[in-house]
Amino acid sequence: MRAALTYAPRPGPLGRARPWIAALYLAPLAVISFSFANPVVLVAAGVAALLVAVASDALRASLAPLRFGAYLAVTVIVVNVIVSQRGDTVLLRGWDLPVVGQIDVSAEALAEGGVLALRILVALIVFAVWSACVDPDRVLRGVRPLAARSALAATVVTRLVPLAAADSVRLGEAARLRGPDAAPVGRATLARRLIAGSLDRAVDVAATLELRGYGLPVRAATVRHARRPGELALALAGTAMAGVALAAGLTGVGAFSAYPVVSVDLDPAMLAFAAAIPLLAIAPFLTPPELRRLRDSRARARRLEIDDTKGRSPHV
DSSP: OOOTTSOOOOSSHHHHSOHHHHHHHHHHHHHHHHHOOOHHHHHHHHHHHHHHHHHTTOHHHHHTTHHHHHHHHHHHHHHHHHHOOOOSOEEEEEEEETTTEEEEEEHHHHHHHHHHHHHHHHHHHHHHHHHHHSOHHHHHHHHTTTOHHHHHHHHHHHHHHHHHHHHHHHHHHHHHTTOTTSOOOOHHHHHHHHHHHHHHHHHHHHHHHHHTTTTSOOOOOOOOOOOOTTHHHHHHHHHHHHHHHHHHHHHTTTOEEOSSSOEEOOSHHHHHHHHHHHHHHHGGGSSHHHHHHHHHHHHHHHHHHHHHHHHSOOOO
16 A cells, blocks of 8 residues: 555656756745745646646645645634734624634635635645655755755655555554444544554664664765756756746735735736746646657556556456
């Protein structure tokens, strides 16, 4: 069983690229999600990340965090409505809460909470694409000479989180398959078993790392990864996205203000900036060499499927 967040080799230039090239390509999308509050720009960044996920065959892994992100987004909106008692458009003049006082729900507070929630969702998608397409072992080998402990911790987390998700699925299936006469297993019981298993695995991982000498004060040599096809297009696309975002930020394009009334920048410059983000993001996957590789890979998969079908014996 493979969890959705687990890294797997992906087709396309992003799956083959060296980690620093992938970081140069994906970092502008993450920066845009944190730097801009205009919902049109945020949606454009999210669409760009999803297009990259589709082109890299990582859509399922990219959508996996949204289930948790939806709960977090709703929480952010509710908290912002309660805490931010501002805005001229009062939708619900409300109720009294202890300590907080009277709570009024305004359209401006809802809009600001929605923008904050959208930022979180876009950032989750971008980092999910990174987790699904970039080999954590290559990241560890590349960053270890500079920050060995941080690189090791980040890499271990990227490996253990998918394992914990798979354990949760297996425990749930095992609880459901015990039969109708068995006592029901609640979420608290499953959580305790999951935490206990995670702690046992963490101890085993720590012992294995110690045996392999990760605690020794030895400076590792810098690892040089081979250059891969399509990296130049990724680097150019990432640089272009960063340049466009920097120019938009310096010129004030994509402004958004929630108070005292909602104000969204929708001028042609902002629309051009929003349209440029997904176009630049998907451009490395649309170059003629990449299209030929995609066509050849699909043809090979089709031939393998046909050969597998011919090799099967007919059912009687």
